[in-house]
Amino acid sequence: MIDDALLxxxxxxxxxxxxxxxxxxxxxxxxxxxxxxxxxxxxPVLLVDEARDVDDEEHARLTAQDRPADPR
Known part of the structure; x- marks a missing residue:
């Protein structure tokens, strides 16, 4: 898990x-x-070349269960 301060x-x-x-x-x-x-x-591996693209179905799933980086 990533520390909240880092997020x-x-x-x-x-x-x-x-x-x-x-x-x-x-x-x-x-x-x-x-x-x-x-x-x-x-x-976090924040390299554009290492990222993966997400299709419409997965996008809907990910945004439904998301957690904002800044919860305030």
Whole structure:
């Protein structure tokens, strides 16, 4: 799991927008670009070349169970 303090400052490396913690903390998701970044052993891998694209069905699922990076 990623520490809440770290989530507060993480942004997408492509559009610099906030990310959602999804998949039981295994991924960070950018719903604007529909791009998911994996989290390895609690360490976000925020490399555009390592991200995966998300289709419409998965996008709907991820945004339904999202957790905003900044819950305030």
């Amino acid at each position: 507060d400052i993480l942004v997408c490396p492509d559009d610099r927008g906030p990310l959602l913690l999804v998949g039981e903390g295994r991924e960070l998701y950018n719903p604007r670009l529909r791009r998911a970044y994996r989290v390895d052993d609690g360490i």
